[in-house]
Structures are given as structure tokens and as C-alpha cells.
Amino acid sequence: MIDPKNVITATGGVVSDPELINDKIAKFRLAIDYAGSEKGSQNNSGYFDIVYYLKDGVDFSSKNASFLHTQITSGKLKKGSSIQLIGRLVQERWQQDGNNRSRVVIVAESVSYISSGGAPKTATAGAATSSSGVTEEVSSVPNQF
Numbered sequence: 001m002i003d004p005k006n007v008i009t010a011t012g013g014v015v016s017d018p019e020l021i022n023d024k025i026a027k028f029r030l031a032i033d034y035a036g037s038e039k040g041s042q043n044n045s046g047y048f049d050i051v052y053y054l055k056d057g058v059d060f061s062s063k064n065a066s067f068l069h070t071q072i073t074s075g076k077l078k079k080g081s082s083i084q085l086i087g088r089l090v091q092e093r094w095q096q097d098g099n100n101r102s103r104v105v106i107v108a109e110s111v112s113y114i115s116s117g118g119a120p121k122t123a124t125a126g127a128a129t130s131s132s133g134v135t136e137e138v139s140s141v142p143n144q145f
Contacts, residue, residue: 003088006088006089007086007087007088008086008087008088008089008106009084009085009086010030010032010048010084010085010087010106011032011082011083011084011085011114012030012031012032012033012048012082012083013030013031013080013081013082013083014028014029014030014031014077014078014079014080014081014082014083015028015029015030015031015047015079016028016029016079017078017079018072018077018078020054020069020072020073023054023055023069024053024054024055025051025052025053025054026050026051026052026054026068026069026072027049027050027051027052028049028050029047029048029049029050030047030048030050030083030085030106031045031046031047032045032046032047032048033045034046048105048106049103049105049106050085050087050105050106050108051090051105051106051107051108052065052068052107052108052111053065053107054066054068054069062110064109064110064111064112068111081113082113082114082115083111083112083113083114084111084112084113084114085106085108085109085110085111085112086108086109086110087106087107087108087109087110088106088107088109089104089105089106089107090104090105090106090107091103091104092104092105
């Protein structure tokens with residue numbers, strides 16, 4: 001369970017294909033556009049390392065972890081996917097060449113796909129009609145895990 005004092009919700013685009021480590025940990029990078037950033041400026045996106053612990057021992061830690069593992073192994077979650085995640089910030093510390101090093105990563109607890117409008121995608125497949133009367137393609141990706 002996430003400590004309510006250390007919760008992050010992030011929405012962005014996956015910028016590298018996820019890497020599975022021993023089928024227990026998923027790692028990837030997420031690009032997040034900064035609100036109010038000016039177009040054409042050099043500083044309008046941030047890039048963050050994401051870690052998702054898929055398994056506690058042999059079993060998946062949650063339904064979401066099982067779903068995410070399936071999405072990665074089938075190639076559906078990949079570079080360019082738009083996702084929303086809930087997680088926590090963790091500072092990793094280590095020594096390298098006698099120097100103390102650290103970095104902050106986001107440890108994801110829940111990951112879901114989002115549509116281009118920022119809302120989670122629905123679980124039904126086919127075409128849907130928006131409020132403007134325009135037919136839109138709806139993803140078959142489930143939004144509940």
C-alpha cells in the first residue's frame with residue numbers, strides 16, 4: 001500500500017520499450033510534458049525512470065501486475081504508448097568509483113492506458129460516437145485490472 005504522504009500520479013508517453021528483468025521487474029522511461037511550457041523552448045518535458053515490481057516471489061503482486069506483464073510480453077505496451085500511473089518516489093543510492101551517487105525513480109503501483117484526450121481507455125472494442133457526433137475508434141485495451 002502507498003503511504004499517503006508519498007503519492008505521485010503521472011500521465012505521459014513511454015519513450016523506451018519496457019525491459020523485463022527476470023520476469024519480476026519492469027523498467028521503462030516516461031516523458032511528461034510540463035504544464036504551461038512554451039512551445040519551442042528547450043525545457044518542456046521531463047523524463048523519468050519507472051520501476052514496476054511485477055512479482056512477489058513466484059506470484060504476480062496484483063491483477064495490474066499480471067496485466068502489465070502480458071502487455072509487455074505481447075508487445076502492446078511499448079515506446080509511444082500513452083499511460084497513466086500511480087506510484088511513489090524512491091531515492092536509489094549507491095557508490096561508484098568511490099563517490100556517493102543517487103537518483104530518484106518512480107515505483108509504479110498501478111499503470112493504465114490513456115486515450116489521446118487524457119481519459120482512461122474503455123474496455124469495449126469498435127467505434128463510438130463522441131458528443132460532437134464524430135465517430136471515433138475505441139481501443140480494446142481494458143481500463144480495469
